[in-house]
Amino acid sequence: MAKPKTDKEQKEIVAYFLECNNYSETARKFGMSDTGVRKIIKRHAGTESTKQLEEKKNNNTQEVIKDMDDRKETVKRVLGKLIKNIEDKCDNIDMFTSIRDLAMAYGTLVDKEFKRQELELKKKELELQAKELEGDENLNGSIIQAITGNMSSIWDDEDPDVQDKEEKTQ
Helix, strand or coil: CCCCCCHHHHHHHHHHHHHHCCHHHHHHHHCCCHHHHHHHHHHHCCCHHHHHHHHHHHHHHHHHHHHHHHCHHHHHHHHHHHHHHHHHHHHCCCCCCCHHHHHHHHHHHHHHHHHHHHHHHHHHHHHHHHHHHHHHHHHHHHHHHHHHCCCHHHHHCCCHHHHHHHHHHC
Protein backbone atom coordinates (compact mmCIF):
# COMPACT_ATOMS: atom_id res chain seq x y z
CA MET A 1 0.00 0.00 0.00
CA ALA A 2 1.30 3.44 -0.91
CA LYS A 3 2.29 5.94 1.74
CA PRO A 4 -0.52 8.48 2.30
CA LYS A 5 0.12 11.90 0.83
CA THR A 6 0.51 14.83 3.18
CA ASP A 7 -1.94 17.71 3.03
CA LYS A 8 0.70 19.81 1.26
CA GLU A 9 1.31 17.07 -1.33
CA GLN A 10 -2.42 16.70 -1.91
CA LYS A 11 -2.75 20.45 -2.50
CA GLU A 12 0.12 20.27 -5.00
CA ILE A 13 -1.63 17.38 -6.76
CA VAL A 14 -4.90 19.32 -6.92
CA ALA A 15 -3.11 22.44 -8.20
CA TYR A 16 -1.28 20.47 -10.88
CA PHE A 17 -4.47 18.68 -11.92
CA LEU A 18 -6.35 21.98 -12.22
CA GLU A 19 -3.55 23.25 -14.48
CA CYS A 20 -3.35 20.24 -16.81
CA ASN A 21 -6.86 18.80 -16.27
CA ASN A 22 -5.52 15.27 -16.88
CA TYR A 23 -5.60 12.47 -14.29
CA SER A 24 -2.97 10.32 -16.04
CA GLU A 25 -0.49 13.16 -16.44
CA THR A 26 -0.94 14.15 -12.81
CA ALA A 27 -0.51 10.55 -11.68
CA ARG A 28 2.74 10.19 -13.68
CA LYS A 29 4.13 13.44 -12.29
CA PHE A 30 3.49 12.44 -8.67
CA GLY A 31 4.26 8.71 -9.07
CA MET A 32 0.84 7.42 -8.20
CA SER A 33 -2.17 5.74 -9.82
CA ASP A 34 -4.95 7.50 -11.71
CA THR A 35 -7.35 6.19 -9.08
CA GLY A 36 -5.33 7.79 -6.30
CA VAL A 37 -5.39 11.13 -8.10
CA ARG A 38 -9.14 10.83 -8.68
CA LYS A 39 -9.73 10.16 -4.96
CA ILE A 40 -7.67 13.20 -3.94
CA ILE A 41 -9.41 15.42 -6.49
CA LYS A 42 -12.83 14.15 -5.36
CA ARG A 43 -11.94 14.70 -1.71
CA HIS A 44 -10.81 18.28 -2.38
CA ALA A 45 -13.57 19.19 -4.84
CA GLY A 46 -15.51 22.22 -3.69
CA THR A 47 -13.07 23.16 -0.93
CA GLU A 48 -12.12 26.81 -0.55
CA SER A 49 -8.51 26.21 -1.64
CA THR A 50 -9.68 24.39 -4.79
CA LYS A 51 -12.05 27.23 -5.61
CA GLN A 52 -9.22 29.73 -5.12
CA LEU A 53 -6.93 27.72 -7.41
CA GLU A 54 -9.62 27.49 -10.09
CA GLU A 55 -10.25 31.23 -9.80
CA LYS A 56 -6.52 31.96 -10.05
CA LYS A 57 -6.23 29.75 -13.14
CA ASN A 58 -9.18 31.51 -14.77
CA ASN A 59 -7.72 34.91 -13.89
CA ASN A 60 -4.33 33.94 -15.34
CA THR A 61 -6.00 32.72 -18.54
CA GLN A 62 -7.96 35.97 -18.81
CA GLU A 63 -4.77 38.00 -18.29
CA VAL A 64 -2.99 36.07 -21.06
CA ILE A 65 -5.95 36.57 -23.40
CA LYS A 66 -6.10 40.28 -22.56
CA ASP A 67 -2.36 40.63 -23.14
CA MET A 68 -2.70 38.87 -26.49
CA ASP A 69 -5.59 41.15 -27.42
CA ASP A 70 -3.50 44.19 -26.49
CA ARG A 71 -0.63 42.99 -28.67
CA LYS A 72 -2.77 41.77 -31.54
CA GLU A 73 -1.60 44.40 -34.03
CA THR A 74 2.06 43.96 -33.13
CA VAL A 75 1.75 40.20 -33.40
CA LYS A 76 0.06 40.50 -36.79
CA ARG A 77 2.80 42.80 -38.05
CA VAL A 78 5.62 40.53 -36.80
CA LEU A 79 3.94 37.39 -38.12
CA GLY A 80 3.44 39.13 -41.45
CA LYS A 81 7.18 39.87 -41.63
CA LEU A 82 8.06 36.31 -40.63
CA ILE A 83 5.73 34.81 -43.20
CA LYS A 84 7.09 37.14 -45.88
CA ASN A 85 10.67 36.14 -45.03
CA ILE A 86 9.74 32.47 -45.04
CA GLU A 87 8.06 32.92 -48.43
CA ASP A 88 11.16 34.74 -49.74
CA LYS A 89 13.35 31.93 -48.41
CA CYS A 90 11.09 29.33 -50.04
CA ASP A 91 11.26 31.18 -53.34
CA ASN A 92 15.06 31.40 -53.14
CA ILE A 93 16.04 28.08 -51.62
CA ASP A 94 19.78 27.72 -51.75
CA MET A 95 22.21 25.10 -50.55
CA PHE A 96 22.37 26.78 -47.12
CA THR A 97 18.62 26.50 -46.52
CA SER A 98 17.52 23.28 -44.89
CA ILE A 99 14.07 21.81 -45.36
CA ARG A 100 14.09 21.13 -41.64
CA ASP A 101 14.32 24.87 -40.87
CA LEU A 102 11.46 25.65 -43.22
CA ALA A 103 9.32 22.85 -41.79
CA MET A 104 10.05 23.99 -38.25
CA ALA A 105 9.10 27.59 -39.06
CA TYR A 106 5.87 26.42 -40.68
CA GLY A 107 5.07 24.12 -37.77
CA THR A 108 5.67 26.91 -35.28
CA LEU A 109 3.29 29.22 -37.14
CA VAL A 110 0.60 26.55 -37.32
CA ASP A 111 1.06 25.69 -33.65
CA LYS A 112 0.76 29.32 -32.59
CA GLU A 113 -2.40 29.76 -34.65
CA PHE A 114 -3.99 26.73 -33.01
CA LYS A 115 -3.01 28.06 -29.57
CA ARG A 116 -4.54 31.44 -30.43
CA GLN A 117 -7.79 29.74 -31.46
CA GLU A 118 -7.74 27.63 -28.28
CA LEU A 119 -7.34 30.75 -26.13
CA GLU A 120 -10.18 32.47 -27.99
CA LEU A 121 -12.43 29.49 -27.20
CA LYS A 122 -11.28 29.56 -23.57
CA LYS A 123 -12.12 33.28 -23.44
CA LYS A 124 -15.65 32.59 -24.70
CA GLU A 125 -16.01 29.72 -22.22
CA LEU A 126 -14.96 31.96 -19.32
CA GLU A 127 -17.39 34.65 -20.42
CA LEU A 128 -20.20 32.07 -20.45
CA GLN A 129 -19.18 30.80 -17.02
CA ALA A 130 -19.23 34.35 -15.70
CA LYS A 131 -22.76 34.82 -17.04
CA GLU A 132 -23.83 31.53 -15.45
CA LEU A 133 -22.35 32.59 -12.12
CA GLU A 134 -24.24 35.88 -12.30
CA GLY A 135 -27.43 33.87 -12.89
CA ASP A 136 -26.62 31.57 -9.97
CA GLU A 137 -26.03 34.58 -7.71
CA ASN A 138 -29.43 35.99 -8.70
CA LEU A 139 -31.04 32.61 -7.98
CA ASN A 140 -29.25 32.33 -4.62
CA GLY A 141 -30.44 35.84 -3.73
CA SER A 142 -34.03 34.86 -4.52
CA ILE A 143 -33.75 31.74 -2.39
CA ILE A 144 -32.29 33.65 0.54
CA GLN A 145 -34.98 36.31 0.18
CA ALA A 146 -37.65 33.63 0.16
CA ILE A 147 -36.18 31.97 3.25
CA THR A 148 -35.79 35.19 5.20
CA GLY A 149 -39.02 36.64 3.87
CA ASN A 150 -42.38 34.97 3.71
CA MET A 151 -41.88 31.19 4.09
CA SER A 152 -45.47 30.46 3.12
CA SER A 153 -44.81 31.59 -0.46
CA ILE A 154 -42.48 28.65 -0.89
CA TRP A 155 -45.15 26.19 0.19
CA ASP A 156 -47.84 27.80 -1.97
CA ASP A 157 -46.17 26.52 -5.12
CA GLU A 158 -45.95 22.98 -3.83
CA ASP A 159 -46.46 20.11 -6.25
CA PRO A 160 -50.12 18.88 -6.21
CA ASP A 161 -48.97 15.24 -6.45
CA VAL A 162 -46.98 15.65 -3.26
CA GLN A 163 -49.99 17.20 -1.53
CA ASP A 164 -52.21 14.27 -2.65
CA LYS A 165 -49.71 11.74 -1.25
CA GLU A 166 -49.49 13.65 2.03
CA GLU A 167 -53.29 13.75 2.34
CA LYS A 168 -53.48 9.97 1.69
CA THR A 169 -50.89 9.23 4.37
CA GLN A 170 -52.81 11.27 6.96
